[in-house]
Every structure is written in C-alpha cells, then in structure tokens.
Amino acid sequence: MPLSPDDVSDPPVRRRLAYRIGPLVLLCLGIVAAVLACTLALGEARRPGPGLWPLLASGLLVAVAALLLFREDPADYERWTRGTARVGVAVLSVVAFIPLFQFTGLLPAGFLLLAFWLRFFARERLFKALILAASGAVVLQLVFVEVLGVPVPAGPRFGLF
Template structure:
C-alpha cells in the first residue's frame, strides 16, 4: 500500500507519456491484488512452518534497510560491499575468500557500469573521496 501511495505522489502520467510513478503504481496494484486473492482463497497446500531459520527473512530486510540508509549517507561502495559480504557469507554460506573477492569486486564493477558507462548519478562516495 505504501508503494502505491508513494508512486501516486510521483505522478502517473499516461501510457503514451508515463511519469515516474506509473510502473511502480501498476506493480503495487498487482501485488496488492495478488495478496487479496491469497487472503480470500489461500490454497490447499500446507503452510510452511516457521522455524528459527525463518528469521533470516527479517534479517535480510533489516540489512536492506541499513543499505538504503547508508547509501544516502556514505555513498554506494561501502554499503554495497558490506551488504553483499553479509549476504554471501551468512545467507549464502560462501567461503571467506569468495565473499571478500565478490564483495569488493561486485560493487566496484557496478559503480563503473552505472556511474561511468551509463552516466547514472550516484551519491558522493566516502571511499572515493578518501582515495582521491
């Protein structure tokens, strides 16, 4: 519901002249409609039991929330490396070697692609300022 309200505030436009909120609004309607259908008719399959491992979903959401907060405060590279590192090591069970290589190389490659090649403006990065 929050996504629908936020996308409505961005303005929808029309299919011929879409505004930034059009597609997020359409997707939020689809998700809300799907949830409503599942509430009305949940299906015949047994519901998955909540276990201690089920809390990893909440941890993943918390890590993404921290990434979003840090992204605006310190830039892209450090939050992306930390997020990717935690996800690879804790949730993916990767070795320390793989985790460190991918957590450093992944955000660096994405930064070059988005900032340099595609020209997508990213927030001023603390790590880049420290090394320049």
C-alpha cells in the same frame, strides 16, 4: 514446506486463526481504502469524481477478502521455517543499507551488503566473501556510475573513481 494432510485435517484453533490473517489484513486494507476514497469527491455517473474509481476497487477488495475469510484453504500456506529468520535478517540488512547508501555512496554500502550476504547467507569463507564483495561493488560502481551515468550519492570514493 507445504503442510502435510495430517496438519491440515484438524488444525488447532490458533493455527486456524493464523490462516485468516491474510484475508483479514486485506479486508482491513479494503475498508481503510474505501473510507479514504470517500473523503475524495465521488462525483456522479455523468461526471465521475477522483474518489469513485478507488471506491469501486476497494469495494471489490472488501467483498472478495470477506469471502476469502470463510473459504481460505490451510493447505495454501507454507510454514515458517528456520529459513524465515534468514529472510528477516536479510530485510534488516537492506534496511541498514539504504541510509548507508544515501550517505556513503555505492562503494562502501554495496561492499558491506555483499560481504554480509556472501558470508552469512552463501556461507562463503571470509576471505572469498570479501574479495567477491569488493569486486562486485567495484563492477557495479563502474556499470551504474561510470557507464550509465547514474547520479548515486557521492560518498567517499577513496580516490578510486
């Protein structure tokens, strides 16, 4: 949700600082990148070394991020909403999916991820979510593993494939 003009006209100090976080992170990233680039050989104009190009890129990043720090427009930012919590949960579910996929394979991990997303984010009824998740996981297993031959981690296959 974009901020309303009332929000923007006189934002409290804390919120004004919050708008600077983006450029600040970029500025820090640029400084760290420049320092790291300097640890590589910079070479000379006649024979540029591996560190010269990253140094130029990070120098540009530092310069522009520093400018943005003073020119940032609060109206550019969307507010955190209740939906933001959904995003947090979604990211955590993917974080859980990755090791599960690595150790149990596509079928169980894919089924669990789909069932969770369909039940809690799409708000499907439990039975429909489970049926859709099972069909989805089986179809993806067929497409990626059987048709495209992708060597996904094997895991238990329950005698299906």
